[in-house]
Amino acid sequence: MTDWIKRWQEGKIGWHKKLPNSKLIEFITCxxxxxxxxxxxxxxGKSVDMLYLLEKGYRIIGVELSELAAEQFFKExxxxxxxxxxxxFIIYYAPNIQxxxxxxxxxxxxxxxxVSAVYDRAALIALPADLRQEYTQHLYSIIQAGCRVLxxxxxxxxxxxxxxxxxxxQAQVLSLYKNGFDCQLLQCFNDLENEPKFQRANVDFIEKATYCLHKK
Structure with missing residues (x-):
């Protein structure tokens, strides 16, 4: 996790986007x-997806390892x-967001x-394989029954x-969430044409998938 903090300190945050995620906008109704x-x-992080959700009238609870990310979210x-x-924890808060x-x-x-819903755009895929099962199990233990996850x-x-x-x-997602969640695949497509980093690496494909999970 020290590498994560270092990335924020050095500004190496290529995952950060300046616009709300299109799949959040498309599938939030789920x-x-x-x-x-x-x-x-x-x-x-300092995701502008949180700002989008705030502007839609929702309340936000985020968790982030880097204090710098939290500071930048509020200041920017x-x-x-x-x-x-x-x-x-050190908790940064303003009306309707912590x-x-x-x-x-x-x-x-x-x-x-x-909390009645979870939005995971970059958590599961940020974790190495040996932490993903622990992540999904802990998520299950801290959210209420009936909670939905995008x-x-x-x-x-x-x-x-x-x-x-x-x-x-998809097989890994189904395996990770099989105990305690219903899982629905909403969309999956190859988006290599919009991913120059992966094109430069001559990657064969990059599938982007969106799921809606429901805690039993």
């Missing part, structure tokens, strides 16, 4: 949200914020008791280019 619903965004979006500390700076695995069900993944020949983001295919 979360069946009410106005003022609270959405959990794991490994949130001109949001006045405050800071409070707990035993395990970003917990610390280890995702230190979150508990009480921290997320208000999950975005990438799949490509991992032998042709190293992650992160790491390749996670």
């Amino acid at each position: 979360l069946k949200l009410c106005k003022n619903s609270t959405i959990f965004v794991p490994l949130c 979006n001109e949001l006045e914020y405050s800071i409070k500390k707990t035993d395990q 970003i917990y700076c610390g280890d995702f695995f230190d979150l508990n069900a009480h921290d997320l008791k208000a 999950l975005l993944t990438l799949n490509y020949p991992q032998s042709q280019i190293s992650g992160p983001p790491f390749a996670v295919n």
Whole structure:
């Protein structure tokens, strides 16, 4: 995880996008949200997807290892914020949003008791294979029954280019979430033409998939 902090310090954050993710906009209805619903965004960085969700009238709880990312989110979006500390987290907060700076695995069900949906654009695919099962199990343990998850993944020949983001295919998603979640594949397509980094590496394909999960 020190590499993650170093990437933020050096500004090597190629995963960060300046516009809201098109799949979030297209498929957010699968979360069946009410106005003022609270959405959990794991490994949130300074994603403008959170700003999009705020502007839609939702509440946000994010978790992020880098304090620099949290600071940049609020400052770049001109949001006045405050800071409070707990035993395990430094929490940056403003109206309708809290970003917990610390280890995702230190979150508990009480921290997320208000959450009715999860938006995972870059958490699962940011983790190496040996952490993914632990991640999905911990996520299951800290969200309420009935909670829905909008999950975005990438799949490509991992032998042709190293992650992160790491390749996670449909079979792996189904295996990771089979205990406790219903899983629906919403979309999967090859988007190599829009990924110059993967083109330069001569990768054969890059599939982008969107899933809707439902905690039983």
